Amino acid sequence: MKPDSLETQVPAFEHSSSVRLLLIEDDLRLASLVRDYLAQENFAVTVYHRGDAALAAFDASQVDIVILDLMLPGMNGLQICTELRKTYGGPILILTAKSSDIDHVMGLELGADDFVTKPIEPPVLLARLRALLRRASKTNQAASQNVLVFGTLRIDLQSHRVVLAGEDVDLTTQEFELLCYLARNAGTVLSRDDIYTQIRGIDYDGLDRTVDVRISKLRKKLNDNADQPFRIRTIWGKGYLFVATAWA
Structure with a gap:
């Protein structure tokens, strides 16, 4: 996944156990904060600030989990969630300043796994991500056992x-x-x-x-x-x- 000139990328960790996380967030300060915090927790983080750029470069085989803002330039988060679900079966967490129940319901119906309203403390976000990853791991294990x-x-x-x-x-x-x-x-x-x-x-x-x-x-x-x-x-x-x- 190659970000365009507006995007930033944390180099992938050398550890094979790194979690490959895609963060799509147009708030540069928040994106930087989340990226730096999660990088310390063994996440290899790729950041995009535009929805259309993220979708154009998306490769489902290279992503373990997605954090997705709703209000994005280029393409909104609900549209992106719909498109991602055509090829991607991993966890999607929507991170947004909008607190509307309608948005929450729509996000979940379109394939999101969790919904977090800003502001959120990084340790709390990390806990939610780990919970989603554990759930996905159990699901994959059950599927593979079948x-x-x-x-x-x-x-x-x-x-x-x-x-x-x-x-x-x-x-x-x-x-x-x-x-x-x-x-x-x-x-x-x-x-x-x-x-x-x-x-x-x-x-x-x-x-x-x-x-x-x-x-x-x-x-x-x-x-x-x-x-x-x-x-x-x-x-x-x-x-x-x-x-x-x-x-x-």
């Missing part, structure tokens, strides 16, 4: 969709549950007893061949070698092993 990826294999736990090498794999509910259980325990040998209990909810009696039959069908659908399976391996005398590195 999808398991091993090379070309993608398992969406929420939609029950399995894709291998770009092609959808049609699995029954029990086959999907079996695959999920194996994948969540990738690298660990699971006994037939463990698997049977997991997918049927009852103890394995040592005689039922249900597990072996389902593993065989699952291998076939996942293009595993029937004679020498390498994706879901048989560990003789112990059980089955889901190989995380075998899905190229």
Whole structure:
């Protein structure tokens, strides 16, 4: 993101843990105060004083959180918020001197995550930012936990969709549950007893061949070698092993 001649930028921190913050604020004194304070708190801050300039240079992949004023030259904050939400899913905090409930509601409806009325003390602003970042982190973690990826294999736990090498794999509910259980325990040998209990909810009696039959069908659908399976391996005398590195 390259600011124009009216903008200022704090050089990005060398620490990979720096939070990349975009501040869009036309009050130069306030922008400088916020920038300098947050820079001390491990934020890499980029400042724009015009809404249109900020939007023109915006790159969602380079921003972790946005502070956005409402009253801006070039384009107002509500318009910017609407445009940012087309490509950006991170936290947006609106910082404004306007205290109207209508503005607050509109900002939140257009995608803002929080609304702070000026004046605000820097430590309070920092606390609000950290709260938004924590919430975003939990959301991202939950989302990532809903999808398991091993090379070309993608398992969406929420939609029950399995894709291998770009092609959808049609699995029954029990086959999907079996695959999920194996994948969540990738690298660990699971006994037939463990698997049977997991997918049927009852103890394995040592005689039922249900597990072996389902593993065989699952291998076939996942293009595993029937004679020498390498994706879901048989560990003789112990059980089955889901190989995380075998899905190229």
